[in-house]
Amino acid sequence: MPIDPERFLADLHRLRGFGASGVGKGVCRPAFSEADMAARDWLAGRMEEAGLRTHFDPLGSLFGLVEGPSLLIGSHSDSQVEGGWLDGALGVIAGLEVARAAQEAGGPPVSCVSFQDEEGRFGVTTGSAVWGGALSLAQADALEGPDGVPLAQARKALGARVGAFLDPDRFTGFLEMHIEQGPVLDTEGARLGVVEAIVGLRNLTMTLKGAQNHAGTTPMHLRKDAFQGLAAFTTALNERFRNVVTPATVWTIGHVELHPNAHAIVPGEVRFTLQWRDGSIDRLDRMEAIARDTVQEVCAERGLGLDIAPKLELAPVSMDRRLRAALEQGAEFAAPGAWRLMPSGALHDATNLSRLMPVAMLFVPSIGGISHDFAEDTAEEDLVTGLRALAAAVSALG
C-alpha cells in the first residue's frame, strides 16, 4: 500500500490555513467556530475525492467511510484557542492519507474520522464521548462554551450536513496517531512511541485545618500551621511513593490555596489538590492508600483537621494487544531500533473509542515537549516516519 508523504504533508499544511493564528504555524480553530466548520467542509471534499463517503454525526464528527467492515483511523481537527498545527490534525490527515492510499491500492478497507470538540470548548473529548456513551446527547447539549453558548445551539451550524450516529460495529478497531505532547521522545532522541495504555488519573482535593494566629505573638510550639502541614505531607509523600511508582508514574500538587494568605498570619487553612496518573489501576489504588494514610498521619501529628472532597477518577485504558502489536511492527519497519513503548499521560479520543472497539495509539515526538501553544511542532521527517509506521501497521493487519 504505497502512501504519498508529499500529499500528506501538503494536506497537513492546507489544514493549518483554516484558523491560522499568524504566529508561527499556530492555529485557532475551536469546535464549531467558522474556521473549524470551513476546515471540516474542506476535509469532507478531500475524503470524497479519495472515494470515501462522508458522514457528519449529530456532534459534528466527520467520517470518511468505505462500505462494509473497516478499520477506523483518525483524531480531531478542532484546536485549542491558542493551538498547535499538529494536535489532532496530524492524526486526521494521517487517517485521510492511509484511507486514500488503501482506496488506491484496492484495500485493506480503511475509514477515517475527525472527531469534534476534543479540545473541550464545551466538554472534554465531547464528540467521541457522546458516541462512546460516556456522555448523553442531552448532557452534552447543556454544556456551555466560555462565551455562554450551549453546545445545542452551536451544533446547529451543521445544518443539512447532519446525519445519525454511526453503528460502531461497522469498525473493526481504531488507530490514532498523535503528537506526544510531552518531552520523552524528544529528550531521548526516539522517533516513535507505541502507547501501552492511556493512563488513568485520580484527583484528591484536601483541606488541612489548623488555627489562624498572629505570626508574631504565637510561639512555634503552640501553632497549628496548615501550610507547614502541607509541606510535611509533600515531603513524606515523595518518599513513600518511591516504593510503588515506575518511571512513568506522575504526581502533582498543582493547586494550593492558603487562608487567609497574609504575610503576618499563621495560615489557618490550606486547600490543595493532589493528582496522580498511571496505567495500572492497582498502582493508582496503592498510591491513593498511601496519600490518605500520609495526610492522616501528618494531621494527627500536628493537631490539624482534615477534609477530603469526593475523589475524581478516570480509569486507565489498555491498548488492544493485536492492534498494538501491529503498531510495534510498523514502528520497527519505519524507525528500526528508534522507537519505544510508553504510556499516554494525556486523554485522547481513543479513551472513549475503547468502549466501542479495540484501540491503539502511536506517538511522534513533540519538539521540546511543547503543546497547546502556537509554538508546538514536530520535524516533518518524524511526521512522515509516523505515517509510514501507521501504514505498515494497517498492511500488517490486512
Next chain:
Amino acid sequence: MPIDPERFLADLHRLRGFGASGVGKGVCRPAFSEADMAARDWLAGRMEEAGLRTHFDPLGSLFGLVEGPSLLIGSHSDSQVEGGWLDGALGVIAGLEVARAAQEAGGPPVSCVSFQDEEGRFGVTTGSAVWGGALSLAQADALEGPDGVPLAQARKALGARVGAFLDPDRFTGFLEMHIEQGPVLDTEGARLGVVEAIVGLRNLTMTLKGAQNHAGTTPMHLRKDAFQGLAAFTTALNERFRNVVTPATVWTIGHVELHPNAHAIVPGEVRFTLQWRDGSIDRLDRMEAIARDTVQEVCAERGLGLDIAPKLELAPVSMDRRLRAALEQGAEFAAPGAWRLMPSGALHDATNLSRLMPVAMLFVPSIGGISHDFAEDTAEEDLVTGLRALAAAVSALG
C-alpha cells in the same frame, strides 16, 4: 500611692460603651470614627476631673498632663474594625488610673496618653510614629483609609481641639501595659509578663521559577516543579533554623501563590513570603543568611530560577533597663512568682516612643491568645493585678 481597682474597671467598661459592637464585649472604634472621637472627648473629661491638663496633638493623640517632668503612661484607644475591648484601652485606662492616683497621693508626677491610629486605619501606629519621627506629618497625611479618605481629611474632625506636638523631653520615660495578644501567659498560667524586647522582623518575598508543564505528559525526572521546590525549602529551613533559634523565635510562610494554580498543570512559578521575628539583630541576621543559602541550594539542585524582592525589616527594640527593673519589681509585688520575662511579638506604640525616651512594657494574659476579635478577653482579676504591678513600678521609680 493607693489605686482604685473598681474605678479603673468601671472606666474600662465605660470606654467599651463607645463603639460597642453588640457582640460580646467587642468594639468597633477605628481612628477618627464618631465612636473614637466621642471616646476621646469622654477620656479628656476624665483626665480633667483628675486634675490633668488635656492636650490633643495634630494626629489626635490625647495627653493628660501634669506640670514639669513626668513619667508618661498609656497606649491607644482606637480599635480594629472588629476589635476587642482591651487592646489599647487597657493601657489607656491604666495610665489614667495611675496618673489619677498619683495626683491624689501628691506624686510622683505621672502623665497619661491615648495615641491615635495604632491599629492602622491609615498607617501602622500612626500617631506615635509621627511623634517619634518614623513618619513625617506630610507622609501620614497622604495615607488613605480603606474608604479612600486621606488622614489629612479625617483629622479635621479634631477641629478646635488640636494643639502642637509636645516636646518629648518633658517625659522621663514611657510605660505601656497591654494584653499579650498571644497564648503564652494563658497557656502557662502566668499572671504577668515583663517585656524584654519588642521583636524585630524580616520579610523576604521570593519567587521560584520552574517550568509550567502538562501534569500527565511530563515525567517526574524532566519536571521543574516550583511548588516541590517550596516544599523542599520549607522542610530544609525548619531543620537548619533549629540550630540558631530560641523558644521565642518565630518564622512563618503565610503567603503562597502558585502559577497557574491548576490541578493538571505542573506549577511553573511560586511566589511566597517568609517572615521571621526575634529580639536579637544578630539572630535575625543569621536566620536571613540561612534562608538565603537554603533557597539558593534548593533552586540550584532543582534547576529553578530565583527572584528575591527587597527585604522589609524592622529592628528589635530593647526595653530600658531601669524601667524594666521597676516593672519586674512591680510584677513580683503584684503576682509573686507568677510572672515571666518575654518578648513582645507584636508592634506597639512603645516601638516609636523608644526613639524619644526610655520605654518598658507589661503584659497581662489574653484568654486563649485571642485578639483582634470581638471575643478578646482577660480575667478582671488579671487586669487588676496588672494595674497593681504598674502602680508599684511607678512608686519604685519615684
